[in-house]
Amino acid sequence: MEYEKLLDEADEKNIDVIEMKFKGNIKGLYCNNTIAINQNIKTNAEKVCILAEEIGHHYTSSGNILEQSNVINIKQEKIARNWAYKKLVGITSIIQAYKNGIRNKYELAEFLNVTEEFLDEALTYYKNKYGLFYTIDNYIIYFDPLAILEKF
Structure with a gap:
């Protein structure tokens, strides 16, 4: 943002x-x-x-x-x-970044206009809240290590 x-x-x-x-x-x-x-x-x-x-x-x-x-x-x-x-660092923003070709945390931080430290803390927040991953629509977001999988 x-x-x-x-x-x-x-x-x-x-x-x-x-x-x-x-x-x-x-x-x-x-x-x-x-x-x-x-x-x-x-x-x-x-x-x-x-x-x-x-x-x-x-x-x-x-x-x-x-x-x-x-x-x-x-x-x-x-x-x-x-x-x-x-x-x-909303869940849907992470998916949007994936759709835009973002594939690592450095690129994700830049895409979201946040610091890498803030991104790491946000991913830790989500991991503590949801566990190792979160499923939404056709996507599975893994928080540690960060990975996004699209279900077909």
């Missing part, structure tokens, strides 16, 4: 998105319908991943969850991250 499309989605939901400098290693924050993205993020793919997760916080989180030693906050962080996985 393109960064601009996510910005449009945020705008439609009345979420302001600003890019600014952060101290430390914070990449993004969400608070009161405003998302701040670290302007030092180098790649468009990483910005997409960060913005999707922060939009996920808009839909799934409540309160201040910055303190990550709190189990409830950790769960909210995970739920927002899972929302981003489904948004950017």
Whole structure:
């Protein structure tokens, strides 16, 4: 997904998105319908991943969850991250990539405009949710190692 499309989605939901400098290693924050993205993020793919997760916080989180030693906050962080996985690396998107000739994880990450790390985490999410594979329509998606089989 393109960064601009996510910005449009945020705008439609009345979420302001600003890019600014952060101290430390914070990449993004969400608070009161405003998302701040670290302007030092180098790649468009990483910005997409960060913005999707922060939009996920808009839909799934409540309160201040910055303190990550709190189990409830950790769960909210995970739920927002899972929302981003489904948004950017949806099962049907994986099949669409296969139909477009994508045959490895590097190409898939590029096709989906996500980082390879984010893609790996998304595939792990699906593996934990569905098991080793998922069947949809005429396709079987294996998550580890990534493979897509078309049934005839």
